[in-house]
Amino acid sequence: MSQSAAITGMGVVICGPKEIPDATGNALSAISMAAQEAGLDLREIDGLLINQNELIADDHLTLDLSRRGAFGTLKVLYELESKGTTMSVLLKQATDMVNAGEADNIVVVFADAAISPNAPSGAAFASMGGDTGYRGLERAGGMLGAVAAYALIAQHYFVERNAGVDDLFAVAQAQRSWAVENPLAWIREPLTREKYDEAPLVAAPLRRLDCARPVSGAAAFIVSKPNSSNSLNPVFVRGMAQRHTMRRRHAPHSPWRPVGAAEVFTDALKQARTTVDAIDNLQIYDAFTIVPLVMMEELGVVGPGEAGSFIAAGNTRHGGSLPINTGGGQISGFYLQGATPLIEAVTQLRGQGGNRQIADAGTSMVVSVGGRLESVNALVMGVQQ
Amino acid sequence: MTIDWLLHESAAPSDVAPLTEYLAGSAEGMLVLPFCAACKHPLDLDQLHCDECAHQERVWEAVDPAGRVTVSIMMNRVDARYVKQDAAYPVIEVSLNSGHRIIVSTSTVSDTPMAPGTEVRLEFVRVGTQNIPRIINTAVKG
Numbered sequence: 001m002s003q004s005a006a007i008t009g010m011g012v013v014i015c016g017p018k019e020i021p022d023a024t025g026n027a028l029s030a031i032s033m034a035a036q037e038a039g040l041d042l043r044e045i046d047g048l049l050i051n052q053n054e055l056i057a058d059d060h061l062t063l064d065l066s067r068r069g070a071f072g073t074l075k076v077l078y079e080l081e082s083k084g085t086t087m088s089v090l091l092k093q094a095t096d097m098v099n100a101g102e103a104d105n106i107v108v109v110f111a112d113a114a115i116s117p118n119a120p121s122g123a124a125f126a127s128m129g130g131d132t133g134y135r136g137l138e139r140a141g142g143m144l145g146a147v148a149a150y151a152l153i154a155q156h157y158f159v160e161r162n163a164g165v166d167d168l169f170a171v172a173q174a175q176r177s178w179a180v181e182n183p184l185a186w187i188r189e190p191l192t193r194e195k196y197d198e199a200p201l202v203a204a205p206l207r208r209l210d211c212a213r214p215v216s217g218a219a220a221f222i223v224s225k226p227n228s229s230n231s232l233n234p235v236f237v238r239g240m241a242q243r244h245t246m247r248r249r250h251a252p253h254s255p256w257r258p259v260g261a262a263e264v265f266t267d268a269l270k271q272a273r274t275t276v277d278a279i280d281n282l283q284i285y286d287a288f289t290i291v292p293l294v295m296m297e298e299l300g301v302v303g304p305g306e307a308g309s310f311i312a313a314g315n316t317r318h319g320g321s322l323p324i325n326t327g328g329g330q331i332s333g334f335y336l337q338g339a340t341p342l343i344e345a346v347t348q349l350r351g352q353g354g355n356r357q358i359a360d361a362g363t364s365m366v367v368s369v370g371g372r373l374e375s376v377n378a379l380v381m382g383v384q385q
Numbered sequence: 386m387t388i389d390w391l392l393h394e395s396a397a398p399s400d401v402a403p404l405t406e407y408l409a410g411s412a413e414g415m416l417v418l419p420f421c422a423a424c425k426h427p428l429d430l431d432q433l434h435c436d437e438c439a440h441q442e443r444v445w446e447a448v449d450p451a452g453r454v455t456v457s458i459m460m461n462r463v464d465a466r467y468v469k470q471d472a473a474y475p476v477i478e479v480s481l482n483s484g485h486r487i488i489v490s491t492s493t494v495s496d497t498p499m500a501p502g503t504e505v506r507l508e509f510v511r512v513g514t515q516n517i518p519r520i521i522n523t524a525v526k527g
């Protein structure tokens with residue numbers, strides 16, 4: 001049986017807060033790191049798939065990345081935008097293309113320049129919106145920035161699931177417990193309730209510690225057929241499913257639920273020819289603490305309204321029955337959009353988690369979301385093809 | 386028309402599509418929203434085809450400026466580019482009796498959220514050159 005395509009290299013660059021960000025430079029650095037792991041000369045790269053990222057407009061990757069680097073003749077080159085699910089979609093596409101023989105060594109890359117010494121963290125995200133269309137009307141209603149949109153989702157969840165701030169705190173604290181052991185995490189001290197309550201409210205009920213930590217940086221993955229020049233165990237993309245039920249602003253459509261998430265979960269497992277019991281870690285796109293609560297329930301891994309108590313009981317921590325966001329997630333780790341949960345899944349499956357390593361990690365599920373929980377993607381990755 | 390207590394004119398929406406009909410209605414003091422021309426299903430402002438029956442024509446109609454609060458939040462981080470005051474203020478999602486959902490604040494100063502299920506009526510305030518709906522909250526404050 002011939003070997004299937006796999007992730008054979010990964011590179012991650014995270015800038016310090018004093019560094020001037022450069023999306024293209026960081027992307028090329030991450031690509032070099034990934035190529036080195038895969039045992040590739042840069043000129044052997046024949047595919048480049050770019051996560052289009054216009055969340056913050058100033059500095060982002062374009063197709064010109066292909067000229068700025070030292071790649072071989074490219075057989076495939078494009079940018080894709082599928083909101084927070086883009087990186088997962090691109091990894092699946094790269095896998096399929098290598099398996100089909102359309103290219104041999106494809107790079108999947110994301111870069112963000114969210115913060116710089118002149119723009120404090122969160123400032124760029126706070127200004128999202130504009131004066132036209134729905135976003136224009138929302139702004140005229142006083143709703144400013146992405147945090148407000150997720151604060152409304154949190155309130156819907158609270159009302160319909162009889163939940164509250166204790167549940168948000170449970171997420172923040174559990175993820176911090178993982179971040180303590182992640183050298184890439186922005187904050188590595190255990191989180192107490194006192195510290196959480198001291199964090200400023202951004203849009204109540206969400207505090208600053210309920211929000212992802214913006215960083216400038218890049219992530220790159222090489223997808224190729226594994227061979228003896230790879231320095232690390234390959235990670236296989238085994239299945240993917242998605243639903244996109246764009247958020248309508250009228251009855252009877254839900255203003256907050258990620259419709260179709262349960263089907264995404266079961267479809268992804270079916271694609272991967274595996275079962276829920278095989279999933280030994282779950283990495284969820286967690287731009288806000290409310291997201292893991294909602295997604296765990298909508299996927300069906302816990303019942304409605306049970307996520308907070310499940311997390312507070314320690315089930316998602318190290319040694320728990322279902323480890324979740326084992327690098328601290330986007331909240332306590334770093335926010336490289338859809339790359340964050342993928343980086344952690346690859347880290348665990350390669351056994352590179354150090355003190356946070358899950359014993360015998362064999363199968364990960366990455367759940368990414370886009371927009372206001374309107375796009376949902378589940379990607380199953382494993383050490384077996 | 387009362388000048389808005391909350392937002393500077395910099396927060397006024399542009400009257401280009403898809404807000405043209407909506408803002409033309411609000412200029413006349415009416416809340417004008419789109420419906421499917423065939424089945425009368427409420428539509429989003431920028432929605433061209435009906436999600437209920439797939440019909441491709443819509444009509445704009447003045448609706449009862451009233452509904453119920455679904456949820457509300459407080460905006461604690463105040464963006465001085467758009468907001469006149471320093472204190473946190475409520476942002477409220479209202480499900481109108483027409484079936485449309487809109488995001489609004491209150492017509493007079495408020496520092497509290499509104500309970501889900503509260504029945505509300507809207508009036509317009511002035512933000513820049515536009516009329517913007519706000520929940521009438523004077524009666525609540527008594």
Ligand SMILES: [Zn+2]
Nearest residue numbers: 421424435438
């Ligand atoms: Zn219709």
